Amino acid sequence: MTTVSSLTAGWTLRATDPAPDSPAAALPKEIPATVPGTVHTDLLAAGLIDDPYLDLNELKDEWIGRTRWSYRTTIEWTDAGAERTDLVFDGLDTVATVRLNGDELGRTFNQHRTYRFDVTDRLRAGANDLEVVFDSAWEYAEQVTADLGDLPNAYPTPFGFIRKMAANFGWDWGPHLVTAGIWKDVRLESWSGARLAEVRPALSLDGDEGVARVTALLETTDADATGRVISVSIGGQQVEVPVSGESVDAELRIPDAAVWWPRGMGEQPLYTLTVSVHDGESTTDSWSRRVGFRTVELDTSDDEVGSKFTFVINGIPLFIRGANWIPDDCFPSRLTEERYRARIEQAVGANLNLLRVWGGGIYERDEFYDICDELGVLTWQDFLFACAAYPEEEPIRSEVVAEARDNVLRLSTHPSLVLWNGCNENIWGWFDWNWQEQIGDRTWGLGYYTELLPEVVAELDPTTPYWPGSPFSGSMDVHPNDFDRGNVHIWDVWNRVDYTTYADYEPRFVSEFGFQGPPTWSTLTRAIHDDPLTPESPGMLLHQKAADGNAKLARGMEPHLPEPQSMDDWHFLTQLNQSRAIVFAIERYRAQRPHCMGTIVWQLNDCWPVTSWAAVDGDGHRKPLWHGLRRSNAERLVTVQPMPDGSLMLVAVNDSIEEWTVEGRIRRLAFDGRALAEQAVSVTVPALDSVGVPLDADVSTPADLRREFVRVDVSGATSATRMFADDKELALEPANLRIEVGPWQDGRQAVEVRSDTLVRGFSLFPDRLVADAWPDDSDVDLIPGEPTTIIVLSPEPLDAAALGSFPVVRSVNDVMTAAADREGAR
Numbered sequence: 001m002t003t004v005s006s007l008t009a010g011w012t013l014r015a016t017d018p019a020p021d022s023p024a025a026a027l028p029k030e031i032p033a034t035v036p037g038t039v040h041t042d043l044l045a046a047g048l049i050d051d052p053y054l055d056l057n058e059l060k061d062e063w064i065g066r067t068r069w070s071y072r073t074t075i076e077w078t079d080a081g082a083e084r085t086d087l088v089f090d091g092l093d094t095v096a097t098v099r100l101n102g103d104e105l106g107r108t109f110n111q112h113r114t115y116r117f118d119v120t121d122r123l124r125a126g127a128n129d130l131e132v133v134f135d136s137a138w139e140y141a142e143q144v145t146a147d148l149g150d151l152p153n154a155y156p157t158p159f160g161f162i163r164k165m166a167a168n169f170g171w172d173w174g175p176h177l178v179t180a181g182i183w184k185d186v187r188l189e190s191w192s193g194a195r196l197a198e199v200r201p202a203l204s205l206d207g208d209e210g211v212a213r214v215t216a217l218l219e220t221t222d223a224d225a226t227g228r229v230i231s232v233s234i235g236g237q238q239v240e241v242p243v244s245g246e247s248v249d250a251e252l253r254i255p256d257a258a259v260w261w262p263r264g265m266g267e268q269p270l271y272t273l274t275v276s277v278h279d280g281e282s283t284t285d286s287w288s289r290r291v292g293f294r295t296v297e298l299d300t301s302d303d304e305v306g307s308k309f310t311f312v313i314n315g316i317p318l319f320i321r322g323a324n325w326i327p328d329d330c331f332p333s334r335l336t337e338e339r340y341r342a343r344i345e346q347a348v349g350a351n352l353n354l355l356r357v358w359g360g361g362i363y364e365r366d367e368f369y370d371i372c373d374e375l376g377v378l379t380w381q382d383f384l385f386a387c388a389a390y391p392e393e394e395p396i397r398s399e400v401v402a403e404a405r406d407n408v409l410r411l412s413t414h415p416s417l418v419l420w421n422g423c424n425e426n427i428w429g430w431f432d433w434n435w436q437e438q439i440g441d442r443t444w445g446l447g448y449y450t451e452l453l454p455e456v457v458a459e460l461d462p463t464t465p466y467w468p469g470s471p472f473s474g475s476m477d478v479h480p481n482d483f484d485r486g487n488v489h490i491w492d493v494w495n496r497v498d499y500t501t502y503a504d505y506e507p508r509f510v511s512e513f514g515f516q517g518p519p520t521w522s523t524l525t526r527a528i529h530d531d532p533l534t535p536e537s538p539g540m541l542l543h544q545k546a547a548d549g550n551a552k553l554a555r556g557m558e559p560h561l562p563e564p565q566s567m568d569d570w571h572f573l574t575q576l577n578q579s580r581a582i583v584f585a586i587e588r589y590r591a592q593r594p595h596c597m598g599t600i601v602w603q604l605n606d607c608w609p610v611t612s613w614a615a616v617d618g619d620g621h622r623k624p625l626w627h628g629l630r631r632s633n634a635e636r637l638v639t640v641q642p643m644p645d646g647s648l649m650l651v652a653v654n655d656s657i658e659e660w661t662v663e664g665r666i667r668r669l670a671f672d673g674r675a676l677a678e679q680a681v682s683v684t685v686p687a688l689d690s691v692g693v694p695l696d697a698d699v700s701t702p703a704d705l706r707r708e709f710v711r712v713d714v715s716g717a718t719s720a721t722r723m724f725a726d727d728k729e730l731a732l733e734p735a736n737l738r739i740e741v742g743p744w745q746d747g748r749q750a751v752e753v754r755s756d757t758l759v760r761g762f763s764l765f766p767d768r769l770v771a772d773a774w775p776d777d778s779d780v781d782l783i784p785g786e787p788t789t790i791i792v793l794s795p796e797p798l799d800a801a802a803l804g805s806f807p808v809v810r811s812v813n814d815v816m817t818a819a820a821d822r823e824g825a826r
């Protein structure tokens, strides 16, 4: 059997030949290094730099990415007689020279692939010196840019000329922290005879039978394969195939296989697939993964409107309720399985069924996809090309091939993986961002997206669909962001126009749309210590990376909400507006099913504390948007939507696999709670379908649009409210709340609240008291005469008086009536 010796211990780090004026020159000669890890986190752990996530520290750290770093450890080696020993790196970030006992083993240029060096004849008994020297990724990428000629790029850094996480060079939500280091596992593997160099499983369903096809490629130390067999087993079945050449094919059929389903549609049964190599009596290598049986089809067939973009899982068309995923830390080696799990559970809590791993980040570690397999969260994996034109020449091209093969093979076993996507916005860039003149007749990446990558997927992961881009129409003859065809990104909202513009569109599938809001108060004030703290104070501005971000926040809020009078108001209202913008879009597009078959919001998570489009901030705290996602993505949703003729329609959306009987009422209420009109609702919504119920004219027609609203209360879904005007136009009264705070028990504390007038945007911010405390709902409408209870989850008891008052308790009413009071006092 292969013997594995971990090499993660005993590493030290030093800057090699630093420029005399660089802070690197003043560093100690030996700094303890964590492997897997990265230079930044080692310097931080050694107290040599300040935390780059805090205040203005990011600006002090550019020299780290401009320095050459050497990692060193000693391997104590005893020869146990194996025929071969390989030095294996699961990931090197990025431009490295690997030396053993002073001899160069090789150079590396790609963060996203694995490297294996045969060191059989180079290891000596006793101590061996292993050194990995990282050149500056900046400088390497700048050199390749100079060699090949620059290409257009949405961000002014050379990330397109090096295979390294693009966002590492800075993004519109991320800092410039150009990393280096041994960011994944490193080990020695000793083996004899034959090793499984590649295992390519393809799992599918044929009626009730699970079909597992496996191709195994061997690497051998001998030409003689006599007596060598490969054994494949799954679900109690096993086959043994004699080896003749270097590859072996096997097929197993599992009768009545348990089918893997996305969450909400069924269970997530997983099987263990094991492949092993035997030479006579001895097992020389073995490989095993958890796998699942499912079929996936991306239906992009033409229809009367254009062409669809529908995921069909095990034969059932599924509405995707997704979010885009970015690296959860600028230093991904810090991501633990616990942190992955917490974040993916937050996605589940927000009623999401898909995460899109976006192309400016990384192929995540196995644990990410393992957790998604377990929880039934679908994954869509971008190849790592984002927002730029990419050269298709060397030295980039062969790196792209190697990286694609490595990662497609690694991830192909995951039943949760339902799409390989070629690029993020690069085809759009070619069409719309004035690229063509600059590119001329040079390559820009299209050959990757339309030829190279789909070929790799077809060869190595034939049971998972491929799509060239997000967005893409299906043809280079049709604009990539055509709303009738394929998938679109909607970014005019946020950048230019009001969020009600979402309602002007009837997309087939939206794979990006988003709206910014600041992080939670606890995260913001942990990271930023500006005094005074304002949206424009220096730390706030450094932690807002979007072009003109604060102006867009203000412009997006202005039509809807009262003007903020303080930093507290600004924080509350911008977060509220972020959530409302996205809820507006999701409800609208879900009501359009099956014309539209999915939304993927930009973005679930953050990599550091920042004002961004995220629903969960850099400290893992849920923003109000998370609650908005949870509500608008509920499996069963009622929403009141305007029709083209101006009338109102109640749309009941049923994403569940069971029929839904919707019983209840729709009322027009006055702000003081008086019922002005009422309509009974009784309708059955089939599974995976939606039904519209027109509102009666007396329910949908207000006598006073500033003092009335529509309320829907039905069985099986959260109540819905629809106002007749934007909040800032409403005649909202002072909230005059009666709040009762219950005792803290098992991490939960109930807050019951009543009001005798309509309260809009009622929200609790218990993280003002304890950073990790959070409410189970946000942006709640308080209806007169109907007490509302919000549960606060907190690791410690919260003071009842503080929990029941400003700044924990907020509402639109309090902002408006405070503003009115100020007006009155003048």
Ligand code: BMA
Pocket (backbone or CB within 6 Å): 171, 172, 173, 360, 386, 387, 424, 425, 512, 602, 613
């Ligand atoms: C899209 C994404 C990201 C970006 C986001 C917000 O372009 O693909 O590149 O962060 O918009 O601007």
